[in-house]
Amino acid sequence: MVVVNVERLRMHFVQALTRTRDADVRRHVAAALAELSPSGKPPLITCPRCGAVGLPERISDHDCTEES
Ligand SMILES: [Zn+2]
Numbered sequence: 001m002v003v004v005n006v007e008r009l010r011m012h013f014v015q016a017l018t019r020t021r022d023a024d025v026r027r028h029v030a031a032a033l034a035e036l037s038p039s040g041k042p043p044l045i046t047c048p049r050c051g052a053v054g055l056p057e058r059i060s061d062h063d064c065t066e067e068s
Pocket of ligand 1: 062
Protein backbone atom coordinates (compact mmCIF):
# COMPACT_ATOMS: atom_id res chain seq x y z
CA MET A 1 0.00 0.00 0.00
CA VAL A 2 1.28 3.39 -0.97
CA VAL A 3 1.00 6.05 1.68
CA VAL A 4 0.80 9.60 0.40
CA ASN A 5 1.43 12.48 2.74
CA VAL A 6 -1.32 14.84 1.62
CA GLU A 7 -0.03 17.78 3.62
CA ARG A 8 3.37 17.52 1.96
CA LEU A 9 1.75 17.25 -1.46
CA ARG A 10 -0.37 20.28 -0.69
CA MET A 11 2.68 22.24 0.42
CA HIS A 12 4.50 21.45 -2.82
CA PHE A 13 1.50 22.45 -4.92
CA VAL A 14 1.20 25.71 -3.01
CA GLN A 15 4.88 26.42 -3.62
CA ALA A 16 4.37 25.74 -7.34
CA LEU A 17 1.26 27.91 -7.47
CA THR A 18 2.97 30.92 -5.94
CA ARG A 19 5.96 30.63 -8.25
CA THR A 20 4.33 30.50 -11.65
CA ARG A 21 2.95 33.31 -13.77
CA ASP A 22 1.48 30.84 -16.26
CA ALA A 23 -2.34 30.86 -16.17
CA ASP A 24 -2.62 27.27 -17.43
CA VAL A 25 -0.18 26.01 -14.79
CA ARG A 26 -2.12 27.87 -12.09
CA ARG A 27 -5.37 26.33 -13.26
CA HIS A 28 -3.96 22.81 -13.16
CA VAL A 29 -2.24 23.24 -9.82
CA ALA A 30 -5.37 24.81 -8.31
CA ALA A 31 -7.36 21.83 -9.62
CA ALA A 32 -4.83 19.47 -8.03
CA LEU A 33 -5.22 21.29 -4.73
CA ALA A 34 -8.99 20.96 -5.01
CA GLU A 35 -8.57 17.20 -5.58
CA LEU A 36 -6.61 16.99 -2.34
CA SER A 37 -9.38 18.72 -0.45
CA PRO A 38 -11.84 16.23 1.12
CA SER A 39 -14.78 18.45 0.20
CA GLY A 40 -13.62 18.76 -3.40
CA LYS A 41 -13.66 22.51 -3.04
CA PRO A 42 -10.58 24.68 -3.38
CA PRO A 43 -8.94 24.82 0.04
CA LEU A 44 -7.66 27.99 1.60
CA ILE A 45 -3.92 28.13 1.26
CA THR A 46 -1.25 30.24 2.89
CA CYS A 47 1.30 32.18 0.89
CA PRO A 48 4.70 30.80 1.90
CA ARG A 49 6.29 34.20 1.46
CA CYS A 50 4.00 36.70 3.20
CA GLY A 51 1.51 34.48 5.05
CA ALA A 52 -1.58 35.76 3.21
CA VAL A 53 -4.45 33.24 3.32
CA GLY A 54 -6.98 32.71 0.55
CA LEU A 55 -8.20 30.59 -2.33
CA PRO A 56 -5.42 29.22 -4.55
CA GLU A 57 -6.27 31.44 -7.51
CA ARG A 58 -6.33 34.48 -5.26
CA ILE A 59 -3.03 33.66 -3.60
CA SER A 60 -1.34 33.00 -6.94
CA ASP A 61 -2.50 36.43 -8.09
CA HIS A 62 -2.15 38.49 -4.94
CA ASP A 63 0.13 41.45 -4.56
CA CYS A 64 2.69 39.70 -2.41
CA THR A 65 4.41 42.03 0.00
CA GLU A 66 7.46 39.76 0.13
CA GLU A 67 7.93 39.55 -3.61
CA SER A 68 11.42 40.54 -4.71
ZN1 LIG B 1 2.40 36.56 -0.53
